[in-house]
Amino acid sequence: MVPDIDVEPYLEAVVETARDVLGAGFVGAYAAGSLALDAFQPGRSDIDIAVLCRDQLSEAAKRELIARLRHGALPCPARGLELVVYTVAAARSGTPEPGFELELNDGAAMPFRQTLHPADRPAADGTFWYGLDRSILHQSGRVLAGPPASEAFADLAADDLRSLLVDSLHWWMALPGPTDDRPTAGAEDAVLGACRALVRYRYGEWLSKVDAGRQLLSTGYQPVEVIEQSIAARSGEPSPSSRQARAFQNGVLKDISTS
Template sequence: METDVRRYLVDLVTVARSVLGDNLVGAYAAGSVGLDAYQPGRSDIDVALVCADPLPEDDKRALVAGLRHEALPCPARGLELVVYRCSVAASGTPEPGFEVELNSGGRMPFRATYAPQDRPLADGHFWYALDRSILHQCGHALLGAPAREVFADIPPADLRRLLVDALTWWLALPTPPGDEPAAGAEDAVLGACRSLVRFRHGRWLAKTAAGRRVLADGDDAAPVIERAIAARDGGTPPTGPQARAFQRSVLAEITPPA
């Protein structure tokens, strides 16, 4: 873990404790930090906080005020923070179930959501349970018990449905036209690889590692995956149509038979 990221996470927990007091019982690094794949200049910092009791509205707003980039500068592209109650973290529910959500950073649009029903359906409700599944496997405890003891995994049928929902959501986004390399196409390809590895092998891997695991499986889309991996280090990304074609092939494999 980068020194500036480590220091930031310590400061984040300090601010959270000052706002939530004894109600804060856990703090966990997720995403690329949890998966030991943080890439300076590209990765976000993903954090899940766990509280014992529901958060009063004043505490939600005070937490957002104390942790937004303007108050606590994030050394990465941005912070993606979600707060859950203990009961939700331990439930294995496929529902969002969060208390408050904050996205904030120097290169990330600000967003604060204070209840799951305020999250637009078009923005996706599948992220949260998938993130809790990742936390169950590899969350890094900053405060509290080990993540595996706090976050339950979600049942296989729910997991499969959420992976389908996620891929369907990605495919509904506008596809960059033509045969020119498309910014972000590498993330679309490698994100689909991560879903495929979780489905095939039961493990969450970082995006690049997932791409390599799918290559080891002998996938027919090897040239597109190899191009996506190279783009993570500055190479030329796939085109939009190439990325979408690969995502559609992954969706077809993961979707349950009718």
């Protein structure tokens, strides 16, 4: 069993570090992802944080912020930290483009990655994440410092949301992996991620992956057994197979693309 962890001191330390590095340019900080959607799971979840700055950052400021927030400098108590910094203008733009100043991924169970400019991010890694994350922040961002998240982050236009959801499904479906009917670790995330995309598209609300699966079960969405198995896998039960996950994603993709 993975013990519960207290992430609050870490969140406070990240905010304090960002304030120190950015000075008067610091505007706010927000917990995103599972922390925003009340679905943080010790041992499984990342700590997702978005920081807002007043103006574009210098190269020196970017590198100092990264150096001070690396896992070796400020140990992350979760799987890892996923930090993205935006200017106020980018956060409020509602653009589907990445638009970030920098991103940092690092942790005990997460490979180190730093990206100082959106153009430096490999296209194969997907650029849809940022617009979708800002949409989640607009709805549910947890304020660590700064103005309300609904004011700090603009939501996506309907056509842009649909386009990014479709892009995300194509990306997930293109990942390499087995194609047989054996239980496949991670297939549950593919299924539940597709559930979350469909719930946001159909019902206009971001939910956690598990809650989105439950929402679709309540509407009779098929195949029920794949959703149920994916939810159970979050508690240690066997995952669905990659073949089941791929078929489910294909169904959701069709529903979003043609409805």
